[in-house]
Amino acid sequence: xxxxxxxxxxxxxxxxxILFFLIIQEQFLYALILASVLSISDAxxxxxxxxxxxxxxxxxxxxxxxxxxMLSGSFVTLGLVGIIPLWLMALLVGRDILIVTGVIGxxxxxxxxxxxxxxxxxxxxxxxxxxxxWILLNELTPLSTLVTAFLTYxxxxxxxxxxxxxxIIGIRHLRMRRQQ
Numbered sequence: 492x493x494x495x496x497x498x499x500x501x502x503x504x505x506x507x508x509i510l511f512f513l514i515i516q517e518q519f520l521y522a523l524i525l526a527s528v529l530s531i532s533d534a535x536x537x538x539x540x541x542x543x544x545x546x547x548x549x550x551x552x553x554x555x556x557x558x559x560x561m562l563s564g565s566f567v568t569l570g571l572v573g574i575i576p577l578w579l580m581a582l583l584v585g586r587d588i589l590i591v592t593g594v595i596g597x598x599x600x601x602x603x604x605x606x607x608x609x610x611x612x613x614x615x616x617x618x619x620x621x622x623x624x625w626i627l628l629n630e631l632t633p634l635s636t637l638v639t640a641f642l643t644y645x646x647x648x649x650x651x652x653x654x655x656x657x658x659i660i661g662i663r664h665l666r667m668r669r670q671q
Contacts, residue, residue, distance in 0.1 A: 492543075492545070493543070493545040493547075494545075495536070495539055495545065496539045496540045496546070496547075496550050497536075497547060497549055497550050499532045500550060500553045500557045501553070501557075502532060503529050503532055503560075504553070504557045504560055504561075506528075507529070507557075507564050507565075508564070509525060510525050510529065510561065510564070510565060510568075511564050511565065511568045514568045514569060514572065514574075514627075515568060517630075519630040519631050520631060523627040523628055526565070526623055526624055526627055527624060533554075533620070540554075551606070555608065558616055559587050559591075562583070562616070562619050562623065563583060563587050565623050566579065566580050566583050567580055567584060569626060574626060575626060575643070576643070578647075579647055582647055582650050582651070583619070583646075583650055586651075586653065586654040589657070589658075590657050593657060593658070593661050594606060596661075597664055597665070600665070600668075601664060601665070601668050609653070609660075611649065611652060611653050611656055612653045612656070612657075614649065615646070615649040615653045618642070618645060618646050619646055622642045622643065622646050625639065625642055626639070
């Protein structure tokens, strides 16, 4: 039973390319259903890990990777097919590249460092998932352009804020190491 969160995480990773394909094929109903299932599985694996103490080192590393694959891949796909603005796609991918290269650099320089998402980053992930679902639903039935714009700019703002937050965290790790 304790492996259920890891199975859900792996299932998200494996299913993400299907989501991208559905978006490219303009199969938005199926894309919306799959994105919803993947979002629920993300919440479920987090709940199971915390509630039943079924967390593992693999899950701690793989869960954010699964999120990045699904969200970054979805937004890249949506950007490339012209559904979302390219600047939003670039901002999201740029943030993810910054975080991944920053973590790799810190690990290389400092050795093992604790990694955990911040509250702001969790909010960012939630709103990115919500925006993804909103956009897919909007492709099926036109929704409020005002809400779409609000969500887009809110996510963009959170992308910048969380990137800044992780830069500050990285600098703190470097300073703490220098003081030791």
